[in-house]
Every structure is written in C-alpha cells, then in structure tokens.
Amino acid sequence: MPRTAELTYTNYPYTNGDRSDEELNKQIISLARRNKFYLKNIQGLFKNSISRAFSRAFGGGSTEIYVAKNGVKVVGFIIFWGEVLWGTCRMCMDLHYWLVDKDYRNMGIGGELYSMMEKQATNYGLVNYSVMYKKDDDMLKQLYEKKGYKFIPRYDGVDTQECCSGDIHIKVFKVIQSRYSIPTLFTGGKEMPDLLLLR
Ligand SMILES: CC(C)(COP(=O)(O)OP(=O)(O)OC[C@H]1O[C@@H](n2cnc3c(N)ncnc32)[C@H](O)[C@@H]1OP(=O)(O)O)[C@@H](O)C(=O)NCCC(=O)NCCS
Numbered sequence: 714m715p716r717t718a719e720l721t722y723t724n725y726p727y728t729n730g731d732r733s734d735e736e737l738n739k740q741i742i743s744l745a746r747r748n749k750f751y752l753k754n755i756q757g758l759f760k761n762s763i764s765r766a767f768s769r770a771f772g773g774g775s776t777e778i779y780v781a782k783n784g785v786k787v788v789g790f791i792i793f794w795g796e797v798l799w800g801t802c803r804m805c806m807d808l809h810y811w812l813v814d815k816d817y818r819n820m821g822i823g824g825e826l827y828s829m830m831e832k833q834a835t836n837y838g839l840v841n842y843s844v845m846y847k848k849d850d851d852m853l854k855q856l857y858e859k860k861g862y863k864f865i866p867r868y869d870g871v872d873t874q875e876c877c878s879g880d881i882h883i884k885v886f887k888v889i890q891s892r893y894s895i896p897t898l899f900t901g902g903k904e905m906p907d908l909l910l911l912r
Pocket residue numbers: 750809810811812813814817818819820821822823824825844845846852853855856859860
C-alpha cells in the first residue's frame with residue numbers, strides 16, 4: 714500500500730488558452746501510459762492543433778482537468794466537459810476520462826475527483842450527466858449504476874459506438890431533470906414550450 718500522507722487535488726486550468734505546464738502534461742501522459750488508458754487521446758489533449766486553438770478561440774473545447782497528487786506525483790485525473798446548450802445532450806456534464814493509478818485504487822481518490830466534477834457541474838448549473846464506457850466492463854457497469862446512470866435505448870440514435878481503441882463503448886446517462894422551462898422573464902412574458910434536455 715503506497716504512503717498517501719500528502720494527497721492533494723487541483724484544477725489544471727488553461728493559461729493563455731493553453732495547457733502549458735510541461736511537467737504536469739508529462740506526468741498525466743505517463744500515468745495514462747502506465748495504466749494503458751487512452752494514451753493517444755490523452756496526448757492529443759496537450760497538442761496545440763489548429764482546430765483545438767480555433768475551437769478554444771470561439772469558446773469551445775472547454776475540457777476541464779483535475780488531478781490528484783501524492784506529493785509531486787500525479788496519481789489520478791478526471792477529464793470532463795460541460796454541454797450547456799449543445800446538440801441533444803443539453804445541460805449535461807460529460808465525463809470523458811477518469812483514471813486512478815492501479816497502486817492507488819479503492820482508496821477514495823477516484824471518488825474525490827468525481828465529486829470535484831459534480832461541484833463544477835453545480836457551479837455551471839448543469840443538472841444531468843453522461844459517460845461512455847467499455848460495454849463489457851462489469852466493474853464500470855456496477856460503478857455507474859451505483860452512481861445513478863442508466864442506459865437509454867436509442868438515445869441520440871446510438872446505442873453503442875466503436876471508439877479509437879477498437880473497443881465497443883456504451884453511453885449512459887444520469888438524468889436529474891429532463892425538461893427545462895425557460896423563465897418568462899427571458900421571453901418577454903411569453904410562455905414557451907419546455908426545452909427538452911434529455912428524453
Ligand atoms: C474508476 C476509477 C477511476 C475509480 O477510482 P478509485 O480511486 O479506485 O475509486 P474510489 O476508491 O474513490 O471509489 C469510487 C467509487 O467506485 C466504486 N468502486 C471502486 N472499485 C469498484 C469495483 N471494483 N466495483 C464496483 N465499484 C467500485 C466505489 O465503491 C466508489 O463508489 P462510491 O463513490 O459510490 O462510494 C478506477 O477504478 C480506475 O482508474 N479504473 C480504470 C480506468 C477506468 O476504467 N476509468 C473509467 C473510464 S469511463
């Protein structure tokens with residue numbers, strides 16, 4: 714069991730539109746590599762591609778990263794993205810990548826990172842959650858069911874999707890609120906039909 718007297722949790726924000734802490738980038742990538750966890754995708758987050766810069770310049774690409782450190786060593790991260798009024802998953806926090814180093818699992822670190830994502834969801838007024846995971850992973854199935862996620866058949870017309878690693882992923886949702894009524898204050902007193910957040 715590793716010594717964890719110095720566990721800390723921090724947000725990794727953008728600086729001048731970039732994730733420019735080279736040491737932190739290196740450690741996050743190394744953690745993904747050691748745990749064989751979507752290495753290419755994680756590396757891609759720190760590449761300064763033109764499309765990424767373009768997306769950020771127009772307010773997109775607001776992926777958020779929180780890391781757990783044991784002293785100076787990164788031992789876990791959570792990466793998520795809030796969908797406010799985009800596509801069909803409106804007001805939904807989308808969990809992208811969530812990893813704790815093998816040696817540090819089942820000690821509450823992942824749970825702490827997850828609750829940081831929940832706090833951010835609350836800060837942004839996001840009410841629902843979504844995540845994709847490897848369909849045949851029973852541990853994740855159990856974990857997400859326990860957290861209140863459910864499979865919604867044919868939601869978005871997609872039940873499962875092949876991801877870059879070739880694995881088949883399933884998308885599940887935690888639906889707290891499925892409709893939103895726009896306050897008449899913003900509609901000039903006119904009653905508007907409810908906005909469908911999630912079916
Ligand atoms: C998922 C993961 C990040 C959890 O991290 P962790 O530090 O071990 O998690 P914690 O000890 O804080 O436990 C978090 C929750 O998972 C549950 N959990 C942990 N291990 C579990 C298992 N083997 N089976 C079922 N549930 C489990 C805990 O009961 C806890 O639930 P709670 O929040 O309701 O109490 C970690 O297992 C991991 O890195 N897995 C590999 C990467 C992965 O599959 N990530 C998810 C991709 S979508």
